[in-house]
Amino acid sequence: MKFSKFLIPTMVNNPSDCDNNSQRLMLRTGMIKKVSNGLYFYLPSFMRVMEKVTRVINEEMQNIGCNHVKFPILVSKDLLDMSGRWNAFGKEMFKLQDRNDKLYAISPTNEEYACLLAQNFVTSYKDLPFAIYQIQQKHRDEIRPRGGVMRAREFIMKDAYSFHDSDENLSDFYNKVKNAYMTIFKRLGLNVVAVNADSGAMGGEQSQEFMSICETGDADIAICEDCGFVANLETVPCLKPLQQPFTLQYLKPEKIHTPNIKTIDELLNFLKIDIKNFVKSMIFKADNSYVMALVRGDREVNDVKLAKYLKVKNIELASEEEIKKNFNTEIGFIGPLLQNIKIYADYEVENMQYFVVGANEKDFHLKNVSCRDFKAEFIDLRCAEQGDCCPVCGKPLKLVKGNELGHVFKLGKHYTEKLNITFVNKDGKNQTMTMGCYGIGVERTISAIIEQFADEKGIAWPVSSAPFVVNLITVDIKNQEQKQASEEIYNKLLNAGIDVLWDDREERVGFKFKDSELIGFPLNIIIGKNILNNQVEFQPRLAEKQIIDVKDILYNVREFLNKN
Ligand SMILES: [Zn+2]
Structure with a gap:
C-alpha cells in the first residue's frame, strides 16, 4: 500500500476529551473517527490491526475444536423470553419492531441462538462436545460510553459456546479455552492475568476474567505479589478478624440530637469521634425483601457478597420512599435498632465495643451502642482494600487497575434447562446439556495493545498486530534515483509477502519521520542520498539505526521478523 493512497488522517496535536492513552492515540493516528456518543468509524489502519488480531483469535479457537459460525444480529423477544433475558437485560439492550409489530432485540450476547444451534445439530452423546464461535458486531446501550472504542455502544466480540454431556467434560473444555486465551494474548504480546470473577447478569456457576494490567483500567484487581493470588476486587474474601471479647461495662444506648448533619464527616466532627467508632447502616432490596447491612464507618458494603x-x-439500595414507607425511618439516620428487618453485619462490627449509629429518626443518632443491643448475623460483607490480608497466604494485598479483555463462564444448565436443550445419553435417556460461554472483546484487546506499547512518541506496535510491519520512507520523492530505487525495494518486499507501506508522499522527511513514530511501525527503511552507494537506513522503532546494503534488505527484514 502507498501512503499517498492510504486513508490515515493523523493529527498533529492531541485530541481533547480522552479518557485514556489508547483512545487518544487511536484518534491521533487516524485509526478511528468519532461519529457520535459511543459510535465510531473504523478507518483502514484499524481494520488492518483488527484483521491481524482476529486472525490470531480464529486460529487459536479452531485449534481447540471450535467451529466458526455467524448468528443473526436480530433476536426475537419470544426467544429471549424463554431464557428470561428480555427483561433481565434491561435498558442496555437495544430493542426494535418489525413491520408486523414483532419485537426484536439487537443481540447483546447469543446464548439463546447457541442453544438453538445445539438443539438442531446434537442428538446423541456422540455429537458432544459441540463448540461454536463467531466474531461479530454486538450492541449495548451503554449508559456512559467512554474510553473511545474501549466502552462503546457497538463493538466486535468473539463469542464462543460449548455444550457437554457432563460437568466434568465442561470443566475440561473450559480449561482448554482458558489456555487458548492465554496463548492468544501471549501471541499479541499482551500482559494478561486470569482472575476469578462474579458471573453477574450472565448467570451460571464459575467464571474468570482476563485482565490486562493498566493504570487507566476500569476494573479493580487485587494481587498478592507473594503467592501470586489474583482476583477481581469485589470477589476477594476478607478474613474474619480474631474475636475480641467485649471488655467494657454495659451501657444503655443514648439518643443524641444531631441537627443539620448531612454527611458522615460532619457527624464525626460534631461528635468528635473517629470513623472507626461509627457503623454505617444501609437498607437493600434483595429480590423482593429488604435487609439491612452494617459495616464499620470507613468500609464499603460489598453488595456482590451480600447477594x-x-x-x-438482584440487589440494590432501597429508595428513600421504600425506606420511609416500609420502616418509617430516614436515609441518613438508619440504624440497627429497627424492628422487622433482618440485619447482616460485617465481621469487623462484631469486634467493635461502643459505636454510633443512626437512631431511625430525623436529626438523631444513638451512641453507646454495642452488638448486644440488636440481633444480627455476622458475615463477610465489606469490600477488600489495599493492604488487606491475602486470603491464601495472609500477606498484604496490592490493588491495581485493569481492563477486562475476555471472560469465560461455566453456565452449567442455566440456559439449557430453560430452553430444554437435550441429547440422548448412553443409557438411551434424554438428558439436559451443560454449557459454557466464552468472550473476547476485539476493540478492548486492540486498546490494551496500544496502552501497553505506547511511549512518549506514539504507538510502538508489536509485529503481530502492527497495521504494517515495514514503513518504507523515501526522503525526497521528487528525486528520480530515490523514487525508482524505492519502487524496486517496495515491489521486492511485497513479492516476498512482507507487510509494507511506502511513504511516497511529497512531504518533508521530518514530517514523515514524526508520522512514522506516532503511528508506530515496527521497522522503517529509509531511502535517501545514500542510494547512490546502494545503501539504505534500517531503523527499527525500538532499536538503533543501521546502514545496510540494498541487496541485504530482505535478509535483514526477515531476521528482524524472526526476532520480534
Ligand atoms: Zn498471597
Whole structure:
C-alpha cells in the first residue's frame, strides 16, 4: 500500500476529551473517527490491526475444536423470553419492531441462538462436545460510553459456546479455552492475568476474567505479589478478624440530637469521634425483601457478597420512599435498632465495643451502642482494600487497575434447562446439556495493545498486530534515483509477502519521520542520498539505526521478523 493512497488522517496535536492513552492515540493516528456518543468509524489502519488480531483469535479457537459460525444480529423477544433475558437485560439492550409489530432485540450476547444451534445439530452423546464461535458486531446501550472504542455502544466480540454431556467434560473444555486465551494474548504480546470473577447478569456457576494490567483500567484487581493470588476486587474474601471479647461495662444506648448533619464527616466532627467508632447502616432490596447491612464507618458494603450470601439475583439500595414507607425511618439516620428487618453485619462490627449509629429518626443518632443491643448475623460483607490480608497466604494485598479483555463462564444448565436443550445419553435417556460461554472483546484487546506499547512518541506496535510491519520512507520523492530505487525495494518486499507501506508522499522527511513514530511501525527503511552507494537506513522503532546494503534488505527484514 502507498501512503499517498492510504486513508490515515493523523493529527498533529492531541485530541481533547480522552479518557485514556489508547483512545487518544487511536484518534491521533487516524485509526478511528468519532461519529457520535459511543459510535465510531473504523478507518483502514484499524481494520488492518483488527484483521491481524482476529486472525490470531480464529486460529487459536479452531485449534481447540471450535467451529466458526455467524448468528443473526436480530433476536426475537419470544426467544429471549424463554431464557428470561428480555427483561433481565434491561435498558442496555437495544430493542426494535418489525413491520408486523414483532419485537426484536439487537443481540447483546447469543446464548439463546447457541442453544438453538445445539438443539438442531446434537442428538446423541456422540455429537458432544459441540463448540461454536463467531466474531461479530454486538450492541449495548451503554449508559456512559467512554474510553473511545474501549466502552462503546457497538463493538466486535468473539463469542464462543460449548455444550457437554457432563460437568466434568465442561470443566475440561473450559480449561482448554482458558489456555487458548492465554496463548492468544501471549501471541499479541499482551500482559494478561486470569482472575476469578462474579458471573453477574450472565448467570451460571464459575467464571474468570482476563485482565490486562493498566493504570487507566476500569476494573479493580487485587494481587498478592507473594503467592501470586489474583482476583477481581469485589470477589476477594476478607478474613474474619480474631474475636475480641467485649471488655467494657454495659451501657444503655443514648439518643443524641444531631441537627443539620448531612454527611458522615460532619457527624464525626460534631461528635468528635473517629470513623472507626461509627457503623454505617444501609437498607437493600434483595429480590423482593429488604435487609439491612452494617459495616464499620470507613468500609464499603460489598453488595456482590451480600447477594451471593442471600442467594438473590438482584440487589440494590432501597429508595428513600421504600425506606420511609416500609420502616418509617430516614436515609441518613438508619440504624440497627429497627424492628422487622433482618440485619447482616460485617465481621469487623462484631469486634467493635461502643459505636454510633443512626437512631431511625430525623436529626438523631444513638451512641453507646454495642452488638448486644440488636440481633444480627455476622458475615463477610465489606469490600477488600489495599493492604488487606491475602486470603491464601495472609500477606498484604496490592490493588491495581485493569481492563477486562475476555471472560469465560461455566453456565452449567442455566440456559439449557430453560430452553430444554437435550441429547440422548448412553443409557438411551434424554438428558439436559451443560454449557459454557466464552468472550473476547476485539476493540478492548486492540486498546490494551496500544496502552501497553505506547511511549512518549506514539504507538510502538508489536509485529503481530502492527497495521504494517515495514514503513518504507523515501526522503525526497521528487528525486528520480530515490523514487525508482524505492519502487524496486517496495515491489521486492511485497513479492516476498512482507507487510509494507511506502511513504511516497511529497512531504518533508521530518514530517514523515514524526508520522512514522506516532503511528508506530515496527521497522522503517529509509531511502535517501545514500542510494547512490546502494545503501539504505534500517531503523527499527525500538532499536538503533543501521546502514545496510540494498541487496541485504530482505535478509535483514526477515531476521528482524524472526526476532520480534
Ligand atoms: Zn498471597
